[in-house]
Structures are given as structure tokens and as C-alpha cells.
Amino acid sequence: MLILTVATGVAVFVQHHYPLLFLPIMPMMLLTVRKGQLGTALGVVAMAVVGTISTSVGLGPMSLIHGSATEQALFLQFYLAFSMILLLPLAADLEKRRKSKQRLLDSEAMYRMMTDRSGDILFNITVDGLIQYVSPSITKVVGHTPEAMAGMPARAMMHEDDRVVAAAVNHRALSRPNETFVYEYRALTASGVYIWFEAHNRATVDDSGMVTGVISAARDISKRKLNELDLANAANTDPLTGLSNRRVFDDKLRRALSAPRPRSVPACLAIVDIDFFKRVNDTHGHPAGDEVLKAVAATCKLTLRGDDITARMGGEEFGLILWGLRSNDAGALCERLRETVAALHVTVGEQTIKVTVSIGLADLADFDTEAEALSGADQALYRAKAEGRNCLRLAVWPDLNSKAIRQDNDGGLAE
Incomplete structure (x- = not known):
């Protein structure tokens, strides 16, 4: 990409018929996208060397300026400064995005490692109630695969008596994204048996604060429910x-x-x-x-x-x-x-x-x-x-x- 920038600069500055100063900006932008701030610096330096040599011998777009050599050199400096001012914010923004992406990748890797090792089942649910992602632990607990559940309504696996409560909790989570809501429900396993879960639901938001869905951490509480039932039976x-x-x-x-x-x-x-x-x-x-x-x-x-x-x-x-x-x-x-x-x-x-x-x-x-x-x-x-x-x-x-x-x-x- 640096070679392309130099070649474009040479092509623009060795002729003195057309003011094609906009052409080097494009390869310099590509160099900035590839290399960040270092690419900006390399592109501007390469253009400064080519432009200075060409202008000093009376070639390039600067020769079209009717003025002294000093005025032509001054205009070249303005051009290089403008290029720097244009490209540096782009480089800074790209660097910020690169770091954000890396943090996101690191976070996702850690998140997936935790979900793979955790006994809890994690769901990413869209605002429409569709399962976007479910952790692999669901296969061990319920018997369904994550691939089979992706895209299906979250309420489809719930006992029909618990669906109204689940819908109300999701509505509250979406309308109050800074709070976590806990509820219990029964879910159907692949073997046709209902088991009890305790779910912690919280809304997910993007960088602009827009609610994008709900994340739900569900834990199998069947043993606890059996113990509670035993205690209730013992008391009665x-x-x-x-x-x-x-x-x-x-x-x-x-x-x-x-x-x-x-x-x-x-x-x-x-x-x-x-x-x-x-x-x-x-x-x-x-x-x-x-x-x-x-x-x-x-x-x-x-x-x-x-x-x-x-x-x-x-x-x-x-x-x-x-x-x-x-x-x-x-x-x-x-x-x-x-x-x-x-x-x-x-x-x-x-x-x-x-x-x-x-x-x-x-x-x-x-x-x-x-x-x-x-x-x-x-x-x-x-x-x-x-x-x-x-x-x-x-x-x-x-x-x-x-x-x-x-x-x-x-x-x-x-x-």
C-alpha cells in the first residue's frame, strides 16, 4: 500500500498540466486504514518527499501556481498539513475501533469459556422473544442442542401456566434495563419431562443506550423444588x-x-x-x-x-x-x-x-x-x-x- 501511495504521488507530481492533488489522498486513506497512525505518517512523509523534489525542479501541480518558488512551497505545506488533519482523526477513530473490537473478542472468548464450563444456561433473547444464542450447557440439562433452539420463541419450551409470568418479567426487564428480575418456571426436556428453573433476566443495551434484547441466566432448581415439596408435605x-x-x-x-x-x-x-x-x-x-x-x-x-x-x-x-x-x-x-x-x-x-x-x-x-x-x-x-x-x-x-x-x-x- 505504501508503494501504491508513492506511485500515485509520483504520477501526480511529475506532470504539471493538471491539478490532481486529490488522487494521493485515496491511497493515503487506504494506508491509514491498514496501518493506523503509522500509515498516516508514512503516507504524508512519502508525499512530502515526492512533492518537495518535484516542486523544487518546477514540476507537479504546484508549478501551476503563478507565484514565486516560496509561495509554491508554502502551498505544498498547506496541502501536506491538510492531508495530516484529514487522516489523523480517521487513524485515531480506527485505532479506537480496533481496541474496542479486541476487547469485545476477548470478552466474548471469556464469556463463551465461562458458559461452556458453567452449569447455568445462558440465553440471549431478542426484543421479539426469539432465542438468539443459548449456551452449550443446555444439552446436558435439557437435552436440546443450541443449534436446534436458535431462532425459536423462548416461551416454546415453557409450561403453558408459566408463560404469562415469563412474558411479564421480560417486559419489565426491557422497560427497566438497569434492573435484574428473578422468576421461576418449568421447561420441557427432550425426554418430555418438565423441570424447574430459576431465571435471572436483564436487558442488554448497545453503545447508544438502545435496548437490544434480554440476557437470561437459568439454573436447574428441580432438587430444591423437591426439597421444598418434601418440607411442605412434612409440615402438612x-x-x-x-x-x-x-x-x-x-x-x-x-x-x-x-x-x-x-x-x-x-x-x-x-x-x-x-x-x-x-x-x-x-x-x-x-x-x-x-x-x-x-x-x-x-x-x-x-x-x-x-x-x-x-x-x-x-x-x-x-x-x-x-x-x-x-x-x-x-x-x-x-x-x-x-x-x-x-x-x-x-x-x-x-x-x-x-x-x-x-x-x-x-x-x-x-x-x-x-x-x-x-x-x-x-x-x-x-x-x-x-x-x-x-x-x-x-x-x-x-x-x-x-x-x-x-x-x-x-x-x-x-x-
């Missing part, structure tokens, strides 16, 4: 029987009674109590009592329908919420449960234990509060105990305004 489940605990039962009962009257879905509450359970523990031991509790719990689950609630209230007492039934139909279901339990023979070692239950039933249509409903079912249960056990009794209006005293000794009604 009776560890011995596997039934719901009292806390869940009270919440379900409260929800059932919170519906405004007239309630569109009828429901009944039943309290089931194992007869003579203290005697079982005293005679056969607490491990045998545990087996009796588990047998009665299993019978409740098998006898009741899928939507019904079965919970261990504490001790030998179980609570049932029977959805969609009034007292007659609920009574028939509870009677079937009582008969099934009465047919049980719980074997513990060489011991066989006969089990019966007493049941108090209350129609929730007759009650306004949780306490009233429990009291009504409790009164019915105490009547069942008082009238011989192993039977079902329905809460009646006199029960609703009376109070019973639970007796916990061997001869008391609690047995």
Missing part, C-alpha cells in the same frame, strides 16, 4: 399415618365454611374415633397401637372418594370432610367406613386386634363457623360413644347448643 402430613394433619384439616374446613350462603357445594364433617384405643395401647403396647392407627387410616383412604379430606386430628381421632354430600348420603358413606373397620383384624406379631370406631357426623349447611361445626360433630360422636360405640350418630339441633365434657379415663366417653 401426619408422619405415622401419612394422612393430612390437623393444620391442613382446619384450613380446609375453614375454606368450606367461608363460602357465602347458600353454599353451592354441600359438604359434611365427620369425626371418627377408635373405640377403646387406650386399652389397645395398655394391653398390646404402643407399637400395636401404631399399627391400629395405620390400619384405620388406610381404610379411611380406601373407603372415601378422591376429593374427600381425611386427616388425623390427634391421638386416635380422625377428621373427614365429605364434599358434595348432604347428611343422608354422607351417613351412608360413613356407615360403610364403620363396617369396613369393624371387619378389620390387625395382626401384630402373634396378636390379632379387633378394631371398631364411633363416628359423629355434621352437615356443614347447619353451621357458620369452624368451631360450631366441630362442636356439632363432637356432640354427635359423644352420643355414639354413650350409646354403645361402634355406631354413627348425626348432629341434631339440641347438640348444637350444648357442651360435652371429655373424660380421658378408662371408663370415660373418650374411650
Whole structure:
């Protein structure tokens, strides 16, 4: 390129017929583009040497100036200065761009190395929601290849129930580019299974501050979700029987009674109590009592329908919420449960234990509060105990305004 610049300069300055001073500018620009500030300096120096020699012997465009040799030399200096002023800013800008490009390449290399080694999945998503880039780690986690996912909508792999939340988060990220937004969603793997991810989304902007898309770092949190589910189940489940605990039962009962009257879905509450359970523990031991509790719990689950609630209230007492039934139909279901339990023979070692239950039933249509409903079912249960056990009794209006005293000794009604 320097040779081309010198050749152009010689061609322009050895003739004195035409003022072709613009021609050397073009190869000098090319030299500047190739070599930067060094190219500018070399081009101007080469042109100065050629121009000075030609002008001193009366050749070149400067000879067309009608004036003294000093004036011609002065004009040559102006020409060289103009060339320098024109080319140096170009060289500086090109150098800046070169350094920026190098930093970008270094950053991209480091970025790709980190994404290749990271377990997190990185997405570059356009403002239209299309996947522009996804890191190779997606293959290990989800089973899809980056090439297969490029260009597809980011929401395509999400569970349909999570797409609205994802769209809202992306909208907030695009409108507030200085903030990072975190959310959770389920994504479909290549094997057809959904797994949980936690994503951190932040907008990307160009040098002018224009939002160009969203970068999302997604991490597989399936194990954490399973742990959370286990903890939730542990907090809501009776560890011995596997039934719901009292806390869940009270919440379900409260929800059932919170519906405004007239309630569109009828429901009944039943309290089931194992007869003579203290005697079982005293005679056969607490491990045998545990087996009796588990047998009665299993019978409740098998006898009741899928939507019904079965919970261990504490001790030998179980609570049932029977959805969609009034007292007659609920009574028939509870009677079937009582008969099934009465047919049980719980074997513990060489011991066989006969089990019966007493049941108090209350129609929730007759009650306004949780306490009233429990009291009504409790009164019915105490009547069942008082009238011989192993039977079902329905809460009646006199029960609703009376109070019973639970007796916990061997001869008391609690047995």
C-alpha cells in the first residue's frame, strides 16, 4: 500500500498540466486504514518527499501556481498539513475501533469459556422473544442442542401456566434495563419431562443506550423444588399415618365454611374415633397401637372418594370432610367406613386386634363457623360413644347448643 501511495504521488507530481492533488489522498486513506497512525505518517512523509523534489525542479501541480518558488512551497505545506488533519482523526477513530473490537473478542472468548464450563444456561433473547444464542450447557440439562433452539420463541419450551409470568418479567426487564428480575418456571426436556428453573433476566443495551434484547441466566432448581415439596408435605402430613394433619384439616374446613350462603357445594364433617384405643395401647403396647392407627387410616383412604379430606386430628381421632354430600348420603358413606373397620383384624406379631370406631357426623349447611361445626360433630360422636360405640350418630339441633365434657379415663366417653 505504501508503494501504491508513492506511485500515485509520483504520477501526480511529475506532470504539471493538471491539478490532481486529490488522487494521493485515496491511497493515503487506504494506508491509514491498514496501518493506523503509522500509515498516516508514512503516507504524508512519502508525499512530502515526492512533492518537495518535484516542486523544487518546477514540476507537479504546484508549478501551476503563478507565484514565486516560496509561495509554491508554502502551498505544498498547506496541502501536506491538510492531508495530516484529514487522516489523523480517521487513524485515531480506527485505532479506537480496533481496541474496542479486541476487547469485545476477548470478552466474548471469556464469556463463551465461562458458559461452556458453567452449569447455568445462558440465553440471549431478542426484543421479539426469539432465542438468539443459548449456551452449550443446555444439552446436558435439557437435552436440546443450541443449534436446534436458535431462532425459536423462548416461551416454546415453557409450561403453558408459566408463560404469562415469563412474558411479564421480560417486559419489565426491557422497560427497566438497569434492573435484574428473578422468576421461576418449568421447561420441557427432550425426554418430555418438565423441570424447574430459576431465571435471572436483564436487558442488554448497545453503545447508544438502545435496548437490544434480554440476557437470561437459568439454573436447574428441580432438587430444591423437591426439597421444598418434601418440607411442605412434612409440615402438612401426619408422619405415622401419612394422612393430612390437623393444620391442613382446619384450613380446609375453614375454606368450606367461608363460602357465602347458600353454599353451592354441600359438604359434611365427620369425626371418627377408635373405640377403646387406650386399652389397645395398655394391653398390646404402643407399637400395636401404631399399627391400629395405620390400619384405620388406610381404610379411611380406601373407603372415601378422591376429593374427600381425611386427616388425623390427634391421638386416635380422625377428621373427614365429605364434599358434595348432604347428611343422608354422607351417613351412608360413613356407615360403610364403620363396617369396613369393624371387619378389620390387625395382626401384630402373634396378636390379632379387633378394631371398631364411633363416628359423629355434621352437615356443614347447619353451621357458620369452624368451631360450631366441630362442636356439632363432637356432640354427635359423644352420643355414639354413650350409646354403645361402634355406631354413627348425626348432629341434631339440641347438640348444637350444648357442651360435652371429655373424660380421658378408662371408663370415660373418650374411650
